[in-house]
Amino acid sequence: MSGLAMPKPDAETMRRRAEIVADMRIIVPGEGVVDAANEMRAFESDGLTAYRQLPLVVVLPETVAQVSRVLKYCNERNIRVVPRGSGTSLSGGALPLEDAVLLVMSRFNRILAIDYPNRIVVAQPGVTNLGITTAVEQEGFYYAPDPSSQIACSIGGNVAENSGGVHCLKYGLTANNVLGIEMVLMNGEVVRLGGSHLDQEGYDLLGVMTGSEGLLGVVTEVTVRILKKPETARALLIGFPTSEEGGQCVADIIGAGIIPGGMEMMDRPAIHAAEDFVHAGYPLDVEALLIVELDGPSVEVDHLIGLVEAIAYRNGSSTCRISQSEQERLSFWAGRKAAFPAVGRISPDYYCMDGTIPRKELPRVLAGMRDLSEKYGLGVANVFHAGDGNLHPLILYDANVPGELDKAESFGADILRLCVEVGGVLTGEHGVGVEKRDLMPEMFNQIDLDQQMRVKCAFDPNHLLNPGKVFPQLRRCAELGRMHVHRGQVAFPDIPRF
Amino acid sequence: MTTFTPSTPAETLSTIQWAAAEETPLEILGHGSKRGIGRPLQTEHTLDLSRLTGVTLYEPAELVLSTRAGTPLAEIEKLLAENGQQFAFEPMDYGPLLGSEPGKGTIGGVLASNLSGPRRLKAGAARDHILGVAAVSGRGEAFKSGGRVVKNVTGYDLSKLMANSWGTLAVLTDVTFKVLPAAETEVTLAIRGLLDDAAVAAMALALGSSAEVSSAAHLPERIAAKVAGGKHGSDAATLLRVEGFGPSVVYRIEALRKLLDKAGPLEEIAGEASKAIWRDIRDCVPFADGGARPIWRVSMAPSQAHHMVMALRMQAAVDAFYDWQGGLVWLSMREDDPEADLLRGLIRKYGGGHGTLVRASAPHRAALPVFEPQPPHLAALSAHLKAEFDPKQILNPGRMA
Numbered sequence: 001m002s003g004l005a006m007p008k009p010d011a012e013t014m015r016r017r018a019e020i021v022a023d024m025r026i027i028v029p030g031e032g033v034v035d036a037a038n039e040m041r042a043f044e045s046d047g048l049t050a051y052r053q054l055p056l057v058v059v060l061p062e063t064v065a066q067v068s069r070v071l072k073y074c075n076e077r078n079i080r081v082v083p084r085g086s087g088t089s090l091s092g093g094a095l096p097l098e099d100a101v102l103l104v105m106s107r108f109n110r111i112l113a114i115d116y117p118n119r120i121v122v123a124q125p126g127v128t129n130l131g132i133t134t135a136v137e138q139e140g141f142y143y144a145p146d147p148s149s150q151i152a153c154s155i156g157g158n159v160a161e162n163s164g165g166v167h168c169l170k171y172g173l174t175a176n177n178v179l180g181i182e183m184v185l186m187n188g189e190v191v192r193l194g195g196s197h198l199d200q201e202g203y204d205l206l207g208v209m210t211g212s213e214g215l216l217g218v219v220t221e222v223t224v225r226i227l228k229k230p231e232t233a234r235a236l237l238i239g240f241p242t243s244e245e246g247g248q249c250v251a252d253i254i255g256a257g258i259i260p261g262g263m264e265m266m267d268r269p270a271i272h273a274a275e276d277f278v279h280a281g282y283p284l285d286v287e288a289l290l291i292v293e294l295d296g297p298s299v300e301v302d303h304l305i306g307l308v309e310a311i312a313y314r315n316g317s318s319t320c321r322i323s324q325s326e327q328e329r330l331s332f333w334a335g336r337k338a339a340f341p342a343v344g345r346i347s348p349d350y351y352c353m354d355g356t357i358p359r360k361e362l363p364r365v366l367a368g369m370r371d372l373s374e375k376y377g378l379g380v381a382n383v384f385h386a387g388d389g390n391l392h393p394l395i396l397y398d399a400n401v402p403g404e405l406d407k408a409e410s411f412g413a414d415i416l417r418l419c420v421e422v423g424g425v426l427t428g429e430h431g432v433g434v435e436k437r438d439l440m441p442e443m444f445n446q447i448d449l450d451q452q453m454r455v456k457c458a459f460d461p462n463h464l465l466n467p468g469k470v471f472p473q474l475r476r477c478a479e480l481g482r483m484h485v486h487r488g489q490v491a492f493p494d495i496p497r498f
Numbered sequence: 499m500t501t502f503t504p505s506t507p508a509e510t511l512s513t514i515q516w517a518a519a520e521e522t523p524l525e526i527l528g529h530g531s532k533r534g535i536g537r538p539l540q541t542e543h544t545l546d547l548s549r550l551t552g553v554t555l556y557e558p559a560e561l562v563l564s565t566r567a568g569t570p571l572a573e574i575e576k577l578l579a580e581n582g583q584q585f586a587f588e589p590m591d592y593g594p595l596l597g598s599e600p601g602k603g604t605i606g607g608v609l610a611s612n613l614s615g616p617r618r619l620k621a622g623a624a625r626d627h628i629l630g631v632a633a634v635s636g637r638g639e640a641f642k643s644g645g646r647v648v649k650n651v652t653g654y655d656l657s658k659l660m661a662n663s664w665g666t667l668a669v670l671t672d673v674t675f676k677v678l679p680a681a682e683t684e685v686t687l688a689i690r691g692l693l694d695d696a697a698v699a700a701m702a703l704a705l706g707s708s709a710e711v712s713s714a715a716h717l718p719e720r721i722a723a724k725v726a727g728g729k730h731g732s733d734a735a736t737l738l739r740v741e742g743f744g745p746s747v748v749y750r751i752e753a754l755r756k757l758l759d760k761a762g763p764l765e766e767i768a769g770e771a772s773k774a775i776w777r778d779i780r781d782c783v784p785f786a787d788g789g790a791r792p793i794w795r796v797s798m799a800p801s802q803a804h805h806m807v808m809a810l811r812m813q814a815a816v817d818a819f820y821d822w823q824g825g826l827v828w829l830s831m832r833e834d835d836p837e838a839d840l841l842r843g844l845i846r847k848y849g850g851g852h853g854t855l856v857r858a859s860a861p862h863r864a865a866l867p868v869f870e871p872q873p874p875h876l877a878a879l880s881a882h883l884k885a886e887f888d889p890k891q892i893l894n895p896g897r898m899a
Contacts, residue, residue, distance in 0.1 A: 032841030201852035207658025300746030429647035
């Protein structure tokens with residue numbers, strides 16, 4: 001792996017490994033503790049496979065009491081802990097540490113309550129995102145956030161990463177669809193945030209926990225809002241001669257007061273890769289392809305399809321197909337949904353980025369990416385959640401060519417810098433993890449980062465939970481806590497007063 | 499006794515730096531429209547942000563708006579309306595209920611108290627629409643969090659942490675919100691004459707359908723006459739709001755009529771008349787009597803709240819009405835006693851939630867926890883957070899205690 005500094009393993013913990021493993025077996029009896037290297041291999045990496053590390057020991061608890069005891073034990077002995085859901089993080093959020101217990105939540109896999117009158121599901125954190133929808137779809141309900149890993153990713157992991165998906169422009173992110181959680185703090189205390197009611201009393205700790213990447217606490221229960229499935233959905237497949245026209249079409253759709261259920265864009269390399277792979281019938285002579293999906297009652301969908309078609313035409317669309325059947329709608333999506341594996345066919349490896357930009361900056365960012373692509377001598381294909389400005393450039397490289405991974409990572413970092421430069425952010429939905437950790441100063445100054453660390457200090461003052469992630473450099477809480485000014489040292493403010 | 503009135507973020511910063519160095523507490527104020535909520539403060543100095551105003555960025559096509567924190571909400575809502583847009587979370591106006599001038603309040607106050615309205619049910623609260631903030635902590639450190647884009651998981655979401663913090667962690671200087679298109683059409687379907695339990699069942703049925711109901715409230719008999727100037731009569735009214743494009747609204751209202759045709763007599767209320775009803779429900783106008791009797795705002799699971807109210811009535815005289823499918827209860831105590839322990843015990847008994855004593859005399863507010871007390875571990879966590887951001891307790895000290 002390329003020059004990523006992780007916290008130095010604690011010699012005392014490493015020395016006491018056998019004792020720690022034995023104690024874990026007392027806390028989690030049965031087959032919940034894995035310490036053989038060949039068996040731990042399955043856990044050495046998450047979705048960011050460029051980085052691998054065997055943990056100290058893998059622990060798979062089954063009860064909240066066990067989670068609490070494991071954390072309390074580790075907290076008292078200064079042992080680091082890395083929580084893990086299904087291990088689908090694309091930013092290395094669940095990357096193990098050599099001296100850390102890997103706390104795997106996959107045995108928390110039961111749905112605890114389905115409550116249709118209140119439209120909520122209470123689930124253990126290891127239940128998959130799709131598992132929630134599966135549990136309620138017979139009654140016509142679903143859980144809205146749908147990250148592309150939804151078949152595998154866990155709802156607890158979704159909370160940790162504030163996962164999005166293609167429908168979040170209209171239906172929101174995880175943070176907008178979770179009503180409550182139960183979590184265990186590093187000191188073993190169990191707290192509940194929110195519940196089956198709306199809004200949390202006091203500080204919005206639920207909002208802070210969502211997207212905190214496993215550094216603040218371990219989620220042991222999640223209450224989510226479920227929604228009734230829209231009556232119908234139809235999609236338009238619109239091709240444009242230039243990405244500028246495609247981008248303007250997106251702006252005009254939103255300007256007309258239309259919030260589509262999904263709005264995705266692909267550039268020429270992504271279109272070609274997808275079409276070669278799944279033969280979705282995508283036009284190959286366009287620079288940008290837009291999929292606009294409208295959902296709701298059929299009368300509304302038909303009305304909006306007409307409006308969107310007219311907007312596309314005004315913006316110079318060269319092709320526009322409207323799905324006439326469910327089968328055709330799914331075929332429009334087939335190429336987009338297979339975009340990543342399709343790119344995987346044309347390149348030995350690809351590196352998926354995740355910046356968000358103000359939509360209007362799309363042409364500028366695409367042009368910048370073309371320049372960078374030339375500079376680094378690596379190809380790039382783009383898929384884009386056009387409605388919310390979330391860009392997924394896929395950088396094509398070959399890990400077997402010495403130096404290409406480094407080049408791909410530098411290319412990716414430059415793309416993210418460009419995103420920040422135009423008013424965007426480093427990560428829209430994949431998280432900071434280890435991957436973008438060292439880029440945080442591109443977006444935040446030290447004071448900004450200090451405030452985030454202060455949250456960390458309130459939850460986990462010893463920095464034992466998932467260290468080495470998110471923050472480029474963790475400062476000791478005692479050091480952060482000092483106040484440097486005292487009475488009489490700051491002049492009375494010279495501003496209007498009465 | 500000094501009132502500081504900064505007009506720039508830099509002036510705000512220097513005021514707080516001075517107060518932090520002197521360890522002298524500040525009351526943080528916008529327009530003061532919600533000053534009567536929370537434990538009364540006794541600070542020597544006041545930081546008045548009502549001159550820290552101005553829209554710094556508004557791009558309707560990007561659905562984003564940034565302003566200084568002291569910008570009047572009314573001004574912003576006017577600007578949005580001119581562009582066919584709105585805050586979908588429908589921030590309420592506490593003016594009528596608290597006996598102050600209506601239409602006051604700053605955008606910073608909207609976030610600091612996490613305001614919302616009847617559309618909370620579908621669209622969320624201020625916390626769900628905030629994209630980024632700039633603020634000054636009680637340490638006198640100016641920081642930013644978030645950004646101007648909807649999808650952003652870069653670092654901790656300190657913007658959400660500001661929601662419902664009532665100026666006790668940091669002073670907001672700038673906020674960036676997501677804005678959304680205003681609905682083209684709105685129609686409200688009213689079911690008349692239902693008792694609470696039947697109303698809650700009808701609302702659950704409607705919300706469990708694909709009619710995309712954006713708000714659901716129940717006004718019991720007598721209360722119904724207190725909205726929209728009484729023009730809809732005094733029979734109990736269970737109200738379902740449907741918003742969107744014209745043809746869609748017609749279709750969905752028809753679907754609701756079919757679904758609920760046996761529930762009770764149905765009426766349709768459209769356009770401005772519908773808006774007037776929801777504005778009054780949003781602002782708790784039925785209890786805006788100019789008095790000072792205790793008013794509670796209670797959030798619970800929608801199917802549970804009316805059971806709690808029934809149990810409460812066996813021991814105390816209260817008036818109640820419901821928003822959020824029954825999950826938000828506005829309670830008006832008929833006597834001077836807020837009955838805080840009784841109420842909070844019943845909230846716990848019926849599945850949990852929280853109650854805020856949004857209107858009460860100053861002695862009651864000084865003696866009782868206005869905000870729902872937290873269990874010990876959670877209270878400790880909140881206290882740690884407060885100590886990290888405001889170690890000298892200079893920002894609204896004790897307000898949320």
